[in-house]
Amino acid sequence: MNPSQDPIHLPKSLLIALFQQLGLSVQASNIDKSDLNDRLTHLETYILLKKHHVGVNVQALDTNLLVHSVYPFILLPQDGNPMVARRSNHSFQYLSEDNQWIKLDNLPNSGHLFLVESLPAQSRSSTFSSHLAKLRSWYRPIFWLSLLSSLSGLAIPLFTMAVYDRVIGGQAPQILPGIALGAALALGIFVASRLLRAQALANVSNRFARDLSGITFNRLLSMPLSLLSRVGLSSHIARMRNAEKVRSLVAGPGGAGLIDLPFTLVALVAITLLSGYLVLVPLGMLLLFYLIMKALEKYTQAAAPTISGEYQNSLNELSTHLLPLKSAGENSAWYEQFMRRAREHCRQNFLYSKRAGLNAAVAHAMGLLTALTTVFSGIFLVLNQSITPGALIASVMLIWRITGPAQLAFASRQKFTLLKGAIDQFDRFMAVTTEFNELRLDSPDLNKAPTLSFKHVTLRYSGDSEPALSGVTLDIEAGETVAIIGPNGSGKTSLLLTAIGVIEPQAGFVTINGKNLKQFDPEIFRQWAAFSPTNSELLPGTLADNLRLAKPEASDDELKQALKDAGGASLLQALKQDIDANLFSRGTSMFSAVESSYISLARALLKGSPLLVMDEPIANRNPFARQAFIQTLNRLKGKSTILFTTHDQALIQQADKVVILDKGSVVYAGPLPAQDTVPTQDSTSTLEASQNE
Incomplete structure (x- = not known):
C-alpha cells in the first residue's frame, strides 16, 4: 500500500x-x-x-x-x-x-x-424496493420499539383494573403506591419508546427521501434532452416531489398508525385474557368498520377532483407566457378560461372535502360505537360474574388501542394510493433508457480538430409537425470554419444540436472522425465539445462563477481574455474589470440578453476545444464586438472545427464553407458563392434572405 x-x-x-x-x-x-x-x-x-x-x-x-x-x-x-x-x-x-x-x-x-x-x-427488481431494502437495518429497532410501546401501553388499563378490583373492591389501599409506581415506570417506558421510534422513523424517512431525490435528479440529468423537453417541467417537478410524499407518509401520523396496526394484536390478546369472549365485540366491530369505510371510500373517491390537471396547466401557462400575454394587451379570453377552471376546481375540491369530512366523522363514530357496544355487552358478563368490573373498564380502555390505529390507517388510504402511484411512476421512470449505456463508451480525440459528417439526418420534434431537418447530408473537414445560414425556422439550431448529440435524429446519423456519434460517451463528448447557445441562462453568483462553469481551474486572466475574445470587452469595462462582481440584484439578472450572450460565448471559448459550435454569436451586430470575434475566428482557423449560425454577412465572409438550409433541407453546401457566380437561383435568394433578416 x-x-x-x-x-x-x-x-x-x-x-x-x-x-x-x-x-x-x-x-x-x-x-x-x-x-x-x-x-x-x-x-x-x-x-x-x-x-x-x-x-x-x-x-x-x-x-x-x-x-x-x-x-x-x-x-x-x-x-x-x-x-x-x-x-x-x-x-x-x-x-x-x-x-x-x-x-x-x-x-x-x-x-x-x-x-x-x-x-x-x-x-433488477423494483428500483424503489431495492433502495428500501437498503434500510433493512432500521426494521429491527423500529419493530422492537413498537412492540415495547404496545406492551408498556397496557400499563394504564391494567393499573385502572387493579385499582377497581383490588384497591377499591378488596379494600386494600396499602398496595396503591406500589401499583402506581409500576404504572408510572411503564408509562415512562411507553413515552420513551414512542419518542425513540418517532426519531427513528424521521431519520429513516428523511434519509430515504434524500436518496430518492438524489437518484431522481441524477436520472433526470442522464435523460435525452428530446425526452425531457417533451415531458415538460411540471412532470419533472412532480418526480422530485415523489420523495417528499414518501417522507411525509412514513414520518406522519398515518405511517405511525400503519406501523401500530399489526401490534393491535397485543391489545386483542390482552382483552381475551381479561374478558374472554368479550373480544368478539371489537373483532366484529372492526369487520363492520372495514365494510362501512370501504363503501364510504368509493363514495368519496367518486367526488375526486378531475380538473386539477387543467387548473395546474393554467398556472404553468401563466408562468411561461406571462410576457406575451401582457404585451398583447388582449388577455380577457385567457382570464375567463382561468376563472372558469378556478371556479370548477374550487367546487370539486369543496365536494371532495365534504365527503372526506363525512368519512372522518363516520370513522370517529364507529370508534365510539365500538366502545359503547363493548360496555353494554360487558355489563352482562359483570352481572353474571364472568369478569370483574375492573376487567371491563380495562377492556374498554384497550378498545382505543385498536380503533385508533385502524382509523388512522383508513384515513390514510388515499395517501397510500397516492404513494403506490408515486412508486409505480418512480419505477417506470428508472426503467427508461438513459443516454449512458455499455455501447456508448468511446472518447473523442481531445487534442485534434475532428471531421463531421451528417448522413440523411431527419428530425421531427413531434409526429404531427413538419421535419426540422429533412435528409440532411453534409461533410465538414477537420479545421474548417462553416457558417450555417437560412431563414428563421429553417433548422439551423436543430442541426447544431444534432452535431453535438444533444438531440438524436429519428433517421440518419452523425459521425465524428468516422465514428457514429452514438458510440461516444455523451458526458465526455459534451465536456469536450464547446457550445454557445442563442439564449444563455446566467446562474446566481459572480461573473467569474458563471465563466468557470466551462473551466473551473481557469485563472482570472484567462476569464478576462475569453470575454474579450467573445467581444465582451465593453462588459468588462462596465464592471470596471471586476470579474467577482455579482450578476444578480435582488434575485434578478442585471444584464440583457446581449451581455449574457457574451458570457455564453466566452464559456465556449474557455474550453479551448477543437470542436466549437455556436448558435448566433454576436447576434446584436455590435461592430466592436464583431471585430473582436472575427479576430478570434481567424486565430482558431485550422486549429478547431468551427460551426456557427448567423445572419451577419461580415461573419459569413469568414467561413471556409457555407451551408444554406431552407425548411430543414440543404439547399447549398460549399464555398461562399461569389456575387457573380452562384450555384442556383434558389440558394441565392435564400442567402440574401438570411443576410437581410
Missing part, C-alpha cells in the same frame, strides 16, 4: 482497477481515456459508478455486511489509504499496485465502504 494520501479523494487508478476486477474492461478503458482529474472526490466516484449502472451503496464500515459481499469493493479506512478489496471465503484481500491479491490481516476499525451490489445489465 502507498504512503499516506489525501483521504478525501480517491485515485482515478483505483477506480479503474475496481472496474477491471468487476469485469467491466470497456468502462475501465473509458475512464482511463477521459480527462477526469487524477484524484476524485467521494461524490464524483459515486456519480461515476452510478453513471455506468453499477449498483453501489456507501456506508460505514461494518464487518457483518462484508461477510456477505459478492463483488470487490472500495475500502476507505478512517486512518490509511483507500484500497480495492474483496472477500475470500472467511478472510479479506486487497489489490496491490501490481494487480495482485494480497491477504489483508486485519480490517480497519472504522471507515467507510463503496459496497458494490449489482452490475450493469443484471435483472
